[in-house]
Amino acid sequence: xxxxxxxxGLVKTYRGDVRALDGVSLAAAPGTVFGLLGPNGAGxxxxxxxxxxxxxxxxxxxxxxxxxxxxxxxxxxxxxxxxAQKSGLxxxxxxxxxxxxxxxxxxxxxxxxxxxxxxxxxxxGLGDAAGRTVRTYSGGMQRKLDVAVGLMHRPQVLFLxxxxxxxxxxxxxxxxxxxxxxxxxxxxxxxxxxxxxxEADGLAHRLAIVDRGKVVATGTxxxxxxxxxxxxxxxxxxxxxxxxxxxxxIARVPExxxxxxxxxxxxxxxxxxxxxxxxxLAALEAEGVKVASxxxxxxxxxxxxxxxxxxxxxxxxKEAKT
Amino acid sequence: MTTAVSDTWFMTQRHxxxxxxxxxWILISLVQPVVWLLLYGALFRRIVExxxxxxxxxxxxxxxxxxxxxxxxxxxxSGMGLIDDLNRGVVDRFLVSPASRGSLIxxxxxxxxxxxxxxxxxxxxxxxxxxxxxxxxxxGIVALTICAVLLGTGVGALSNGIALLSRREETMIAVSxxxxxxxxFLSSVFMAQTLMPGWMQSVAKYNxxxxxxxxxxxxxASGPDWALVFSRMGWLLVFTVVCTWLATRAFRVYQKSI
Numbered sequence: 013x014x015x016x017x018x019x020x021g022l023v024k025t026y027r028g029d030v031r032a033l034d035g036v037s038l039a040a041a042p043g044t045v046f047g048l049l050g051p052n053g054a055g056x057x058x059x060x061x062x063x064x065x066x067x068x069x070x071x072x073x074x075x076x077x078x079x080x081x082x083x084x085x086x087x088x089x090x091x092x093x094x095x096a097q098k099s100g101l102x103x104x105x106x107x108x109x110x111x112x113x114x115x116x117x118x119x120x121x122x123x124x125x126x127x128x129x130x131x132x133x134x135x136x137g138l139g140d141a142a143g144r145t146v147r148t149y150s151g152g153m154q155r156k157l158d159v160a161v162g163l164m165h166r167p168q169v170l171f172l173x174x175x176x177x178x179x180x181x182x183x184x185x186x187x188x189x190x191x192x193x194x195x196x197x198x199x200x201x202x203x204x205x206x207x208x209x210x211e212a213d214g215l216a217h218r219l220a221i222v223d224r225g226k227v228v229a230t231g232t233x234x235x236x237x238x239x240x241x242x243x244x245x246x247x248x249x250x251x252x253x254x255x256x257x258x259x260x261x262i263a264r265v266p267e268x269x270x271x272x273x274x275x276x277x278x279x280x281x282x283x284x285x286x287x288x289x290x291x292x293l294a295a296l297e298a299e300g301v302k303v304a305s306x307x308x309x310x311x312x313x314x315x316x317x318x319x320x321x322x323x324x325x326x327x328x329x330k331e332a333k334t
Numbered sequence: 335m336t337t338a339v340s341d342t343w344f345m346t347q348r349h350x351x352x353x354x355x356x357x358x359w360i361l362i363s364l365v366q367p368v369v370w371l372l373l374y375g376a377l378f379r380r381i382v383e384x385x386x387x388x389x390x391x392x393x394x395x396x397x398x399x400x401x402x403x404x405x406x407x408x409x410x411x412s413g414m415g416l417i418d419d420l421n422r423g424v425v426d427r428f429l430v431s432p433a434s435r436g437s438l439i440x441x442x443x444x445x446x447x448x449x450x451x452x453x454x455x456x457x458x459x460x461x462x463x464x465x466x467x468x469x470x471x472x473x474g475i476v477a478l479t480i481c482a483v484l485l486g487t488g489v490g491a492l493s494n495g496i497a498l499l500s501r502r503e504e505t506m507i508a509v510s511x512x513x514x515x516x517x518x519f520l521s522s523v524f525m526a527q528t529l530m531p532g533w534m535q536s537v538a539k540y541n542x543x544x545x546x547x548x549x550x551x552x553x554x555a556s557g558p559d560w561a562l563v564f565s566r567m568g569w570l571l572v573f574t575v576v577c578t579w580l581a582t583r584a585f586r587v588y589q590k591s592i
């Protein structure tokens with residue numbers, strides 16, 4: 013079966029030669045959750061804008077639900093639901109009115125319109141708040157209504173641009189349940205952008221890591237993590253040991269690779285982290301370096317990001333904000 | 335085409351409902367014309383005594399001016415709501431849907447026109463209560479309302495165009511403040527054309543606000559010069575069409591910038 017979402021070589025430049033996308037390609041199979049992971053400003057929202065026909069690419073092509081986003085935008089619009097980063101709800105209207113207006117612009121009328129709105133309100137637990145204006149809703153309720161509005165006309169493909177940003181932990185877990193249910197029980201194809209690593213890890217069947225307008229890695233979360241050999245070992249050091257001392261110590265432990273020595277920390281990888289730790293500690297002690305703490309962890313998407321984008325995820329995120 | 339019409343009506347309903355949910359707005363938009371009519375009416379009451387003013391009662395003279403001014407000011411601020419929609423992502427939400435693009439602006443203009451008609455009717459009745467006389471009758475009142483609404487639609491389109499280009503409330507406030515009051519004073523809303531300084535008379539000739547006031551006032555006069563009324567109405571129609579076209583251009587610029 014054809015992919016529900018497919019993009020090849022998308023390029024988007026904005027005024028002033030800002031290259032927001034620099035050749036993004038991706039493909040999502042029907043009924044799956046595809047994650048687009050990256051720090052702020054990586055190009056996730058721009059990709060979503062092009063795939064939802066809001067913005068036109070300068071180069072490249074894309075199709076959604078089998079329709080070309082540039083040549084058949086009207087057909088794409090009928091097939092998709094989109095929940096943008098900015099909510100798009102009218103705060104002066106009630107929850108129900110927002111849903112009804114959405115249904116109307118998709119050509120829904122009469123009893124079907126009202127019953128679909130009620131169905132979604134009940135399902136998202138907004139039945140009691142349906143008659144209140146959206147301005148009185150909490151952040152979590154608004155986000156749920158956003159998704160309900162996106163689902164009003166029963167789309168085949170749903171775009172969720174950072175659906176959990178700004179939500180409290182409880183509301184975030186709620187949203188995760190909802191996303192899993194939509195892809196699982198209702199067979200929707202979902203493209204989800206996020207800058208939370210654990211969210212992409214937990215929800216996406218496949219994901220693409222984007223950085224500076226490019227896809228730097230793509231695969232299932234396990235595949236991506238699997239490409240990283242071994243466990244990560246992080247050792248926090250006490251005081252300010254000399255670089256030479258630390259390096260001499262490491263040289264005695266041949267199992268370590270990908271070693272990085274910082275002022276007060278040592279990071280390395282080993283095929284079997286648990287077995288390497290005693291040797292590392294012994295070697296450091298022999299050189300007179302005191303250890304504050306040691307952690308061994310399985311590879312995470314954080315490590316994947318570090319490897320492909322060449323910088324730590326948090327750093328990239330901070331960089332984008334400044 | 336039919337979806338464009340129905341979508342426009344859905345958007346109009348949305349804007350009207352939101353307006354009527356704001357009691358403060360209803361109160362102010364009802365009270366403001368009253369204040370203008372009574373305040374300016376009292377302030378400039380004796381102006382008609384100036385030789386050459388050409389009107390017997392200032393309230394007769396002023397009422398059509400206040401109708402036009404009310405529609406002008408209402409329309410001038412029309413873009414504020416659109417800026418709010420742009421900032422909240424409401425416009426983008428509808429652009430991702432099959433909603434007719436034109437309806438996003440047209441809905442606001444239709445709402446403005448309906449509100450303008452209601453306000454005009456209120457002011458006309460109020461004028462009667464404070465002693466204004468409309469020898470031109472119903473025909474004149476209809477002509478006045480059409481002119482005021484045409485002016486409002488054109489200015490409303492410009493206001494929405496500025497909203498789309500600037501996307502900032504500060505810019506909108508600055509432009510509206512800078513333009514609306516001078517446009518009013520560069521017309522015969524308060525003062526007979528013949529008593530304005532020469533250069534102002536020349537400027538007023540090209541001022542759509544003046545076209546609307548002239549046509550409306552002429553329509554309400556006894557034995558109206560309908561040729562003058564219809565010519566001004568025609569110019570206003572052209573003005574409105576041009577402004578609407580400019581607003582659609584601004585919409586394209588916005589779409590390209592996303």
